[in-house]
Amino acid sequence: MRTSSRKLMAGLYIHIPYCHSKCSYCDFCSTPNIETVENYVTALIGEYRLRKDEVNEPLSTVYIGGGTPSILPVTTLSRLVESLGHPVLEEFTIEANPEDVTPEWVDAITRMGINRVSIGIQSLVDSELKAINRRHSAARAEEALMTLKSGGITEISGDLIYGLPGQSLESWNYSLNKLIGYGLTHISAYNLSYEPGTRLYAQLISGKVNEASDETIESMYALLTDSLRKNGYEHYEISNFAKPGHRARHNSNYWNMTPYIGVGVSAHSFDGKIRRANGNRIKDYIKSINSTNTYYEVEEESPENILNDYIITALRTREGINLNDMRLRFGSDTVENLLSSAKRYIAGGRLIKTDESLSLSETAILISDSIFRDLIV
Known part of the structure; x- marks a missing residue:
């Protein structure tokens, strides 16, 4: 796909609900059961064809999120991308986990026109990664970053989490500065949230893990903002930091009321007036779209x-x-x-x-x- 520098017009979000395994903090719509993946992608293509006229503006950004979109076979991902019809895009992002990033994968997505990768690092300390059931090691995360950069991906966003079980101010400083050292154009940092229904929440209730104190969180946040500011990042949204000129354009659509379409289970849409929300059952979604029926409910807004x-x-x-x-x-x-x-x-x-x-x-x-x-x- 081609890229352009023209003004943001409309966005497309594509939800991939598949993961290798469920992280203990995650309450997103995701599953490790990938048997339906091909039928699901066919449904995604069908839903976009059904709904693309909901916005009048041409697409300027596409974001493939999840879940773990990098889990998709390259041929399946290519089929999905080709179905969009080669719009002129300012930004085309895919989320990835470090264990999926290989030179071959980077080459494949580059050929598809994907020009930005958001990678889930979360921590660069192995014990902290293990505590939240991440599959990659710190070394694998660093290898993935180097692979992305050597493969020509210049727009890379790295995700970190602070307030993790067992995380200290010192270990947070280590992860943060290690990631800064890679010179990424964008960093997202989130305060860990214990969501009901997650494994981590159950561990908290049972006393197996302890929540970080307010004082610790405040210190970690101060370290975060100070370190990133000193290294040339602007704090442009509550959880997001970017080098000048490298803000996440697609996500900025959500914050400036730009119209966008969301396809896939649990995806949300906004056409400038009406908000729509898809249901979260994969098999029901596939059945509905295959019958040329939409799968959303209109969210009536006063x-x-x-x-x-x-x-x-x-x-x-x-x-x-x-x-x-x-x-x-x-x-x-x-x-x-x-x-x-x-x-x-x-x-x-x-x-x-x-x-x-x-x-x-x-x-x-x-x-x-x-x-x-x-x-x-």
């Missing part, structure tokens, strides 16, 4: 919900809420009500107000959820 989505997604970004844009969308009274609710956070330095914007301060990100709750209607 004016209040639309406003709340706007506030939360905008405040996740470095730029924050554009107050002039908000006035045009929702009216001056709505902006004044927001600023009234924000007064104590502005006075306390948690929110930063200018004539044109309202944004989170760096120190407010760890308590952003509580701030959002106070600002939404």
Whole structure:
């Protein structure tokens, strides 16, 4: 596929729900049972054909996520990519796990036009990887990074998690600085969340693992932001850092209300007015699409919900809420009500107000959820 530098228009998200094994912290829609993979990809192709006219704008970004998309056989992945019809893209991303990255795989995806890889490193300490049931070792992760770079992939995003079981401030610093040393264009870093229904949550409840203290998380976060800033990364979204000019364009669609289509189980879509959500049962999905029926439910949104989505997604970004844009969308009274609710956070330095914007301060990100709750209607 060709690439272009034109303005973002619309995005396509493709969900691959297959994994080699389930990580202990994961609550995403995923399964290690790959027997349906070929039929599933056929259904993905069919769903996109059914729904591609939901957005009027041409595609500018494609993101294949999961799950673990790198688990797909190369021939199957190629079949999926070819079905998109060679749009001119600014960015084409695939998620990968280190154990799947080989020179042959990198060569194959490059030939398909995929120009960005988001790789799940999570940690570069073997004991921490083992604690969350990751299949790769630290050495394998570093080998994968070198393979991507030597294979000509220049847009690489590395994922890290802080607050892992057994992780110390020192080991977090080690993983962070080791990853920085590879000169990646983008790094995503997430505070570990113990989600009900996951193996890790069960271990927490049973006392087999301990949750990191608030003080430890605050120290890890401060180390994260300081280290990345000193190494030339801009903190452009709550969990995302990029070298100048290398923000994740597809993900930015979600935060600036750009239309996008999501295909596959559990995928979400937004056409600029209506949000749609696919169900999460793989066999039901395949059956529905094979019968030329869509598999989504429309998420009815009240004016209040639309406003709340706007506030939360905008405040996740470095730029924050554009107050002039908000006035045009929702009216001056709505902006004044927001600023009234924000007064104590502005006075306390948690929110930063200018004539044109309202944004989170760096120190407010760890308590952003509580701030959002106070600002939404």
